[in-house]
Amino acid sequence: MAAPSTAEVARVSRGGRPRDPSRDGVIRAAILRLLADVGYGALTMDAVAAEAGVGKATIYRRWRTKQDLVVDTIADLNRAEVRTPDTGSLEGDLREIMHTFVGVVNGPTGAATLSLLSTMPRQPALAEAFRTGPLTVWNQTFEQVWQNAEARGEIDPSFATSVAAETISALIVQRWLLTGHPVDDAYADEVLDTVVLPLARNRVSA
Known part of the structure; x- marks a missing residue:
């Protein structure tokens, strides 16, 4: 049997529980909006949950602390947006x-x-x-x-x-x-x- 691909394996939270990867994009978008609106100092896990429209448990299954949350989001920035062009010149x-x-x-x-x-x-x-x-x-x-x-x-x-x-x-x-x-x-x-x-x-x- 072939091993499952990375995309087929649900990401596991820092606490070890499986998480639904379909919510990641919604949560990351909410984090970016809140960072722009209130900054890092005023950002809270509760605010992220409310902005993303998910339960607090969904946030805490992914990240234990605010720093974990923001670091993980930053580390993933631009990966979906930036592609190497190949126009021929x-x-x-x-x-x-x-x-x-x-x-x-x-x-x-x-x-x-x-x-x-x-x-x-x-x-x-x-x-x-x-x-x-x-x-x-x-x-x-x-x-x-x-x-x-x-x-x-x-x-x-x-x-x-x-x-x-x-x-x-x-x-x-x-x-x-x-x-x-x-x-x-x-x-x-x-x-x-x-x-x-x-x-x-x-x-x-x-």
């Missing part, structure tokens, strides 16, 4: 990924992230969850884009680790966090066309 791949990034920062994930920025220095587990969760997702996606572009001869191998490569997200993040100006697809296109692509084209393999 560096320009097309970067345009698609930057538009995805714009959608993320303007959505529930972005709002929740903003509310957690001041908390993370005092909560190392949250900071680590960001590093191993969403930051890793984005880094892996960009790494694949660079590898594909290098294979097509569009960039040289040094570009992926260059300061120039960091401009892709840096300008959007700066605008999002500091200026208060809108972060939209038009701005992402401007960054791509006037900054990122010219820098990349200057680093083409000879």
Whole structure:
């Protein structure tokens, strides 16, 4: 008999009891909304249960503490939203990924992230969850884009680790966090066309 796949095995809570995975998405969405609305300090397990429309026992079967709840949610951020594009060109791949990034920062994930920025220095587990969760997702996606572009001869191998490569997200993040100006697809296109692509084209393999 073949072993069941991961998707076929119900996730088990930290307390060891089986849980219904169909409720996870609803609960995580509620957590993000509450983080954006009230922040980490005011977040409670009872509030999550009420926002998600589930019983408190459903929450406690999944997470024993508020920190467990938020860490687990952060660690899973962007995994469903971010896919490595394969348009056949560096320009097309970067345009698609930057538009995805714009959608993320303007959505529930972005709002929740903003509310957690001041908390993370005092909560190392949250900071680590960001590093191993969403930051890793984005880094892996960009790494694949660079590898594909290098294979097509569009960039040289040094570009992926260059300061120039960091401009892709840096300008959007700066605008999002500091200026208060809108972060939209038009701005992402401007960054791509006037900054990122010219820098990349200057680093083409000879």
